[in-house]
Amino acid sequence: MSPEDLIARCQAGDVEAFETLYQQHAARLYTLACRMAGSPEDGEDLLQEIFLQAYRKLGSFKGDSAIGTWLYRLALNHCLDYVRSRQAKMNKLTETLDADTSFQPTARRETPIARLDLERAVERLPEGCREAFVLHDVEGFDHKEVGKLLGIAEGTSKSQVFKARMKLRSLLLGDR
């Protein structure tokens, strides 16, 4: 089945075709959702909402971009809405991070950082700097784009990413 046929079937409400579309794109969107939300449980909830929204909105997909790009954009917007709403509820800022990000001279690291450890440490980053870090360092947006997506200044994005990296350093390499 060609991608066009698949999308046409999805647009006609074919759930089996939609499952195929899900299988093709779920991992990427789930990964984004987990990292933005900071937990696999919330990531799974977000994934469900993203694909439900995609199912409802597929009729408006005109093929101007690849379906993967369209889905990614939809997922990103959904994650950002979630992050904003959670931040508004918790009114939680990351100023407290400052104490953790000071220079810490100690012995040289002996072992390389494991991917799994980094993945877990990213989940433990405070809100605010985690989203900026994920968007910049993982998803590859530049600071200007991150600022726009998160509604913050470009300089704030830089600062949040730096805080996130320093916090990761502290989490992964201990107090040095």
Added chain:
Amino acid sequence: MHPTETAINDYVDGTSDPFERNAVETHLATCEVCRQMVDDLQEIKRVTGTLELREPPVRAWGRIERAIKLEQAEKQGAHPFFGASDWRKKATTPYWLAAAAAVFLAALVGLRYLPGRGPAGNSADGVETSASASRAADAIESELRLAESHYENAIKGLEAAAQSDQDALDPRTAATLQKNLAVIDQAISESRAAMRAQPASEPAKQSLIENFKTKIALLQDTVALINEMRKGNEAGAARIVSGLKQKG
């Protein structure tokens, strides 16, 4: 003097202009503290670039499919899983388990997101009168009882399916499921005892809800496993079994 945060960040990202880069490198040549930090940040950046995609749990598609079918059914006035005409007849098959699990899930997810229940819903000043605490405890107890009733219905359904469909699950998988269920039931029982001792305790409430959620996940995996086996999807079933064993 150490370079600024921005200068270090730009250097790690490779976006410094030549003058800045030169200044940072000159400093790094004599400052072990900054050299160490830059090494660490570069290592974190390098590993970040190698992070892999994460596969969602197998049950995730089942949740989405059920939600889509519910929406479709609401639009068409039909039964969400078995269509308009013959769902009563087909409801005797284990597919109805999906519906039971969905109802159970809805009840407990509702419990999880009730206003004022989670950490975000705590009163700002942390002050509660004993009367309101008592009312809150009564309300929690009542909602937990409601959730428990759905939970028991789902369990009955799973037990019925296991009896009528014994060939669907191999004995080792069934034993793993039973073992996991027993562990979770024990945890639920302990959380419940803690709730009885301290009805207004937020950690006890959260612990009970978390244990319910764990049980939901296991039930969902079980439903997904039975469905995959019915579809003859050995790869899908193997993935679920593997997940169950990891939890066990």
